[in-house]
Amino acid sequence: MGFRICWIALESEDRQRCLQTFGMVETGRSDEELELPFSLATLPTGWTILFSNDESNPSEAQAGVYSRAARVIRCQVNENEMTSAVTCYAEGELLWSLTHNSELGFYHIAPAGAAPSFVHEIIARLTAEQDANGGEKSDVDFLFEAPIELAAELTGFRHDESEFDWGEANFVEVRPIGKKADLGKKSLWRRIFSRDHVG
Numbered sequence: 482m483g484f485r486i487c488w489i490a491l492e493s494e495d496r497q498r499c500l501q502t503f504g505m506v507e508t509g510r511s512d513e514e515l516e517l518p519f520s521l522a523t524l525p526t527g528w529t530i531l532f533s534n535d536e537s538n539p540s541e542a543q544a545g546v547y548s549r550a551a552r553v554i555r556c557q558v559n560e561n562e563m564t565s566a567v568t569c570y571a572e573g574e575l576l577w578s579l580t581h582n583s584e585l586g587f588y589h590i591a592p593a594g595a596a597p598s599f600v601h602e603i604i605a606r607l608t609a610e611q612d613a614n615g616g617e618k619s620d621v622d623f624l625f626e627a628p629i630e631l632a633a634e635l636t637g638f639r640h641d642e643s644e645f646d647w648g649e650a651n652f653v654e655v656r657p658i659g660k661k662a663d664l665g666k667k668s669l670w671r672r673i674f675s676r677d678h679v680g
Contacts, residue, residue: 483560485536486515489544490528490636492552496521499529502550503539505655512652515640520652526637528554532652541568541575549573556632558640567628569596569635579628587611587622596631603630 491499500506505521512520515532523529533539536559539547544555548570557566563583569576577594588611590604604627611623633639637647 484640485559485561486532486534486640487536487538487555487557488530488532488638488640489539489547490530490554490556490632490638491547491550492528492554493550494523494525494527494529496523496529498550499523499531500655502547503531503655504658505531506658508654508656510654512654513643515652517654519655521655522650522652524637524650525647528636528638530636530638530650530652531655532640544568545570545573545575554632554636556629556640558629563622563625565625565628567632569594579631581622581624581627583622583625587617587619587624590624590627597635599634600627600631603627603634 491502493499500521503521505519507521510517512532516534518534520532521530522532531539536557539555541555544553547553549572553570555566555568555570557564559565564581566578566580568578575594577596578592579596579600580591582589582591588608592600604624607623607627607630611619614621614623629639637645638650643649
């Protein structure tokens with residue numbers, strides 16, 4: 482089983498403000514392996530990460546809502562289907578996005594809006610790696626990494642790494658305010674935000 486996850490980065494180091502924006506409360510339980518349904522870490526890069534093991538939640542619509550408080554980066558990864566996406570919101574509006582879907586070919590990449598200029602360098606490098614390793618006949622989908630790398634360049638965080646130039650992320654379990662039971666596939670959180678899901 483590969484990653485099927487979603488994480489949202491809010492451009493703020495004010496942890497309490499971020500928890501309020503996300504409508505979450507900390508439980509005090511450490512989540513070093515990112516195995517719990519939802520967890521949160523504040524990074525020295527200026528971002529606070531809400532990590533979810535449900536790839537559809539928080540949704541794109543909810544990311545837009547969060548961005549009324551501060552700029553938001555949303556990264557969605559499905560290693561089973563080899564799809565990845567990164568979106569950026571500010572003041573409730575979608576600014577740009579970058580998606581990859583291997584079902585449309587290893588070279589598929591779909592940018593929209595005014596993404597940071599260095600995205601072209603990422604795409605060019607990964608395209609060259611795809612070319613050098615057999616193109617569509619390769620066993621590796623290199624461009625799958627493009628949205629993930631773009632999100633990492635902006636926030637300093639990747640879901641599949643535990644140590645970074647700035648240190649380690651200390652994730653702590655969070656849950657929706659007022660929700661005491663363990664979160665699962667039929668959680669209140671999932672039912673609420675799945676109605677908003679547009680991505």
